[in-house]
Amino acid sequence: MNATVESKGQRRLAWGALTYFNLYRFLVALLFVSLYWIGQLPEPLGEYDRALFAVSAHLYLGIAVLAQLLVRLKTPAYVLQVISNVLLDILIINLMMYASAGLNSGFGMLLVISIAAGSILSSGKISILYAAVASLAVLGCEVYMQWTQEFPKPNYTHAGFLGMTFFFAAFLSHRLASKVEVTEALAEQRGLDLRSLSQLNEHIVQRLQSGVIVLNEALELKLLNESAKRLLDLAADATGKKIGAYSPAISEHLQGWLDTGDNTPLTLNMGAANTEVMLSFSRLGSSKVFNILIFLEEVSPLRQRAQQMKLASLGRLTAGIAHEIRNPLGAISHAGQLLSESDALGDDDRKLTHIIEEHSRRVNNIIENIMRISRREAAAPAEIELTHWLKKFADEFSASRDLDDDAIRVTGQAAAIMVRMDPDQLHQILWNLCENAMRYSKDPPRLEANCAVKDEANRPYLDVIDRGPGIPAEIETHLFEPFFTTHPRGTGLGLYLAKELCEANQASLNLQKNSAQGCVFRIRFSHPERQHILN
DSSP states (O other): OOTTOOOHHHHHHHHHHHHHHHHHHHHHHHHHHHHHHTTOOOTTTTSSOHHHHHHHHHHHHHHHHHHHHHHHHTOSOHHHHHHHHHHHHHHHHHHHHHHTTGGGGSTHHHHHHHHHHHHHHSOTTHHHHHHHHHHHHHHHHHHHHHHHOSOSOOOHHHHHHHHHHHHHHHHHHHHHHHHHHHHHHHHHHHHHHHHHHHHHHHHHHHHOSSEEEEEOTTSBEEEEOHHHHHHHTOOTTOTTSBGGGTOHHHHHHHHHHHHHOOOOOEEEEETTTTEEEEEEEEEOOSOSSSOEEEEEEEHHHHHHHHHHHHHHHHHHHHHHHHHHHHHHHHHHHHHHHHHHTOTTOOHHHHHHHHHHHHHHHHHHHHHHHHHHHHHOOOOOOEEEEHHHHHHHHHHHHHHHHTOOTTSEEEEEOSSOOEEEEOHHHHHHHHHHHHHHHHHHOOSSSSEEEEEEEEOTTSOEEEEEEEOSOOOOHHHHTTTTSTTOOSSTTOOSOHHHHHHHHHHHTTOEEEEEEEETTEEEEEEEOOOTTTGGGOO
């Protein structure tokens, strides 16, 4: 274990290991002191100098208690404590070995344990120093006993083998400690990597536009990202509660999936915003804590991408159609105009030429509308203050149609409402809606535009209200289909084009109200929290 390790976790482990080493020293010293005071010292403990043995045992106990206190205080430094403890062990154990029967007392094994522990707790080659000091101390003890006593006879062979044991224990312990140190450092690094990866995964999941919900085996919410909270209108403390408490529809389909295994994507309307969401399920394995994964994919962006692909295909198709049709159509229209200028035509023939010209213009309008769809570039959204913009639009529309002052009424809350949308495309959408409204409205004001009010979904919206007779139920379902029209001169592309442009801006267009007093077409602009992702 490396005392220089900077990791807090490894420093804590190092101090903990030193605590256990001091506890071992305390127990050994306490054993010797207890045996001394009860008079049960086995031979040869204290055989040659009982007083020295007693003093050494008591000193060893006091040093162990003091060392444990210093470990708690973490002062002096860790390295200094380890070195001083091992060297004091070598000194005191040699004193007790001298007071007993020398090497025959078996105290050499206590020295092996202390050297091995010191080698594990220390770093570098200081473990060799421990072995060298212990070997010299043992050899010095044998020499001193030979000079001062007649017996026992010194056993230099035993001392030599014990010294070899010291070096072997120091080397082996040092190698094992180095491997443990490397393993701990690797484990620490892997732990840091895993924590970083976990934070990265959490960041990615939270930033996903798709909603992600994780349930446990009891179908309780364990994890969910911000998109899921927004789509389901969940509170921040929703975790721990059953999914059925927040969305019975999801709970019902989830139970059906668990029973049948059918994971066909479903489309549901979620939250107060009534947002259309595609739902799918997946299992996460045998874990009871993280058992089921639910994906919530908002349909609007998917439709927008599909719309872009559809428009790209339509553009290639209409380019060919326009090339093949416009030239002969222009020839027919021109021939009809020339024919109508002839003085030899009667009234019946002039009616026929008028029909040719009128229907040629109608076909040309259809081609123009299709070309407008195919040529349409990606939305270029900009911040628009809706009330001010709408008043300017109303003035422009009234002037172009030579309408009375009371023909169009603009209403809405006084506070400014900012929306993000392509201004040109919003102009085209509203122009189509206003033309339809003016076509069927009779009573003044023939058209009302109500804007800048938040609806129940907390999204800005704009209502275009007419005073017409309403739309028959059998026609209502076909309103936004291309080429569907009930007007003899209509192309059937106005509402279709308006809806396509709305979806391209992550807005929506629908028939909000239909009655005998008139219709309300509502444009819901993109949610304020999602307007920044328009591009």
